[in-house]
Amino acid sequence: MCGKLVVNTGSMFSGKTTELLRQGKRHVLAKQKVLYIKPDVDTRYSRNEIVSHTGDYTKAMILSSDEMICDIQEVNNADVILVDEVQFFETGMAIQLNELVNDGKIVYVSGLDLDFKGKPFLIVALLMAYADVVNKFKAVCNDCGSDAHISALNELQNERVTLGAGDKYKPLCRCCYDNHLFNIEIQKLKMEVLGNEIY
Ligand code: ADP
Ligand code: MG
Numbered sequence: 001m002c003g004k005l006v007v008n009t010g011s012m013f014s015g016k017t018t019e020l021l022r023q024g025k026r027h028v029l030a031k032q033k034v035l036y037i038k039p040d041v042d043t044r045y046s047r048n049e050i051v052s053h054t055g056d057y058t059k060a061m062i063l064s065s066d067e068m069i070c071d072i073q074e075v076n077n078a079d080v081i082l083v084d085e086v087q088f089f090e091t092g093m094a095i096q097l098n099e100l101v102n103d104g105k106i107v108y109v110s111g112l113d114l115d116f117k118g119k120p121f122l123i124v125a126l127l128m129a130y131a132d133v134v135n136k137f138k139a140v141c142n143d144c145g146s147d148a149h150i151s152a153l154n155e156l157q158n159e160r161v162t163l164g165a166g167d168k169y170k171p172l173c174r175c176c177y178d179n180h181l182f183n184i185e186i187q188k189l190k191m192e193v194l195g196n197e198i199y
């Protein structure tokens with residue numbers, strides 16, 4: 001069998017997991033050996049299931065971010081491998097997944113293209129370069145209803161990865177993201193001023 005790599009990417013709520021589950025179901029119907037994988041850090045809805053924001057779910061193998069995927073028996077036995085939240089894996093996983101594709105596996109991945117600051121996740125950028133097909137999805141901007149470009153964090157934060165969904169993140173278009181950054185700066189200034197008054 002000739003391998004294939006398909007990348008589903010875009011902001012949070014853009015439909016990446018829904019699409020991954022749909023893609024996997026088609027291969028189950030085709031009676032191929034399907035293996036779903038997710039990173040162990042993604043514990044939001046379930047530890048050992050991939051769950052979409054619409055409530056669809058499927059069982060998945062949990063791997064740590066630096067796992068040597070090519071050494072895993074279930075991976076070698078599978079015809080089709082589907083990985084959700086792929087941005088949480090180390091960059092080397094992109095090279096390993098591409099090797100599996102070169103060995104004839106069909107691989108689907110879903111993951112964020114950009115972090116909440118607008119910086120690309122390198123692993124997803126690499127996978128997009130290796131891919132046969134890239135599906136770039138758009139959520140609906142939380143503030144104006146246009147196509148969303150980025151998942152903005154609702155709170156002041158410096159960590160690159162903060163687990164959460166609608167409670168923490170909101171999809172925004174480029175214009176509303178600009179306004180959001182402006183509001184964050186105002187909040188920071190207000191906090192500085194208040195801080196000076198209190199102390
Ligand atoms: P992703 O994996 O990209 O975060 P999911 O496939 O889990 O997305 O969920 C997509 C679903 O999220 C949509 O079908 C819709 O029902 C829901 N949703 C909630 N908020 C939004 C939004 N702002 N834009 C688009 N879809 C949204
Ligand atoms: Mg998802």
Ligand code: ZN
Nearest residue numbers: 141144173176
């Ligand atoms: Zn907007």
